[in-house]
Amino acid sequence: MTQSKDTDPYADPRAFYGSELKRLREGAGLTQEQLGQRVFCSASYIGQFETAVRRPQLELSQLLDDVLGSGEHLQRLCRLAHRSKVANYFADAAELEQRARTISEFSSMYVLGLLQTEAYAQAVTRSALRFVSQEARERLVSARRERAQLLEGPSAPAYWAIMHEATLRVAVGSPAVMAEQLNHLAEVVRALPNIVLQVMPFTAGAHHFLNSMVSLMHFNDAPPVVYTEGAGTGRLIEDPALVAHCQSSYDLARTEALPTAASLALIESAAKDWTTQ
Known part of the structure; x- marks a missing residue:
């Protein structure tokens, strides 16, 4: 490493x-x-x-x-x-993503952390951590917004994100929060050339990452790793065989997701739907 x-x-x-x-x-x-x-x-x-x-x-x-x-x-x-601004189970992965040359992520139910607006992040954190103090939740939201800066600047990694269509349809916060979040996705994709965003449509049916959040990180001078996350838990995978399997599955997901132009059109259409609610 x-x-x-x-x-x-x-x-x-x-x-x-x-x-x-x-x-x-x-x-x-x-x-x-x-x-x-x-x-x-x-x-x-x-x-x-x-x-x-x-x-x-x-x-x-x-x-x-x-x-x-x-x-x-x-x-x-x-x-x-082990003191960290982020959740303890995510701390190792958060440090590794700062060194990554490329990051490829998949989310099945929510907008990926690096692409979240502050209002959306607050809504996610509030629903996931109902019994945690407001101060603690604010610290996590602040750390998530700091992480988003990783995608900007000359040393930013190449970032490929695939999000299931459910992330565009499941209400997180108010309709206004959803509209702002989806418009933000469209703006980021148009503004930052290092970001590729695809949507996995409902019509794709079952696939390997159906109920997962997965992040694959590649480095200039170290073997790739995979981070997976569930409710209140996360796992860093370094075994070469498992990493290779996840990479193959992600490559397949790229072919099953909508092309980038169609994905952007669907995101903007969903944003308009939330605006009218």
Whole structure:
């Protein structure tokens, strides 16, 4: 995986975790490969933690503390490193998308986070997190809007989105919120050449991602990964065979979705429908 641009141990909790892991490993006279063998992972995986590329994991930190005789030191640092503006289960994927060369996403029921307006994001968060404080929801919405800036500028990744037609028809918030959101989709597609947006029509029937949110990320100097998400949970997939399977399924979904021009026309038509309600 791509190396961290800033390995100053005092830059953030994750960098400090990495520097402490390296200090403890070297103090024990172990190479990355030797330590990896003792905690059942690869040398490169240990290296990713030491260079602050990857967020540490609590279960692995427990093993590392046991092997290195560091009590609960790494476990405590791990908890600090897991503080994030986004939902904890999404934090690793959120960091990876900042380094991605291309991002390909599919959503079956709601507008993808990078393309959401503030009002739509508020409506989604309010319905999904009814028992969470308003302050906490506002922080999540703010973080989601910050993420959207990823799609702009000279270093923006190529972004391919496929959304099921249900995302255009299911009311999230008021009709005015829906109209604004769909008009925003049309504006973004017209304004940003790095974005491709397709709609999977109802007439396509069943397909591999029928009930899924999937994000495939490719990098310049690292293997691709897949992130999948459900209600209150997310999973980062790195197994090459599973990633390749998801990529093939996504390529097939591209052929089954409407062409970009027809997708844009359908989005604008749906926006008008919401406006008249």
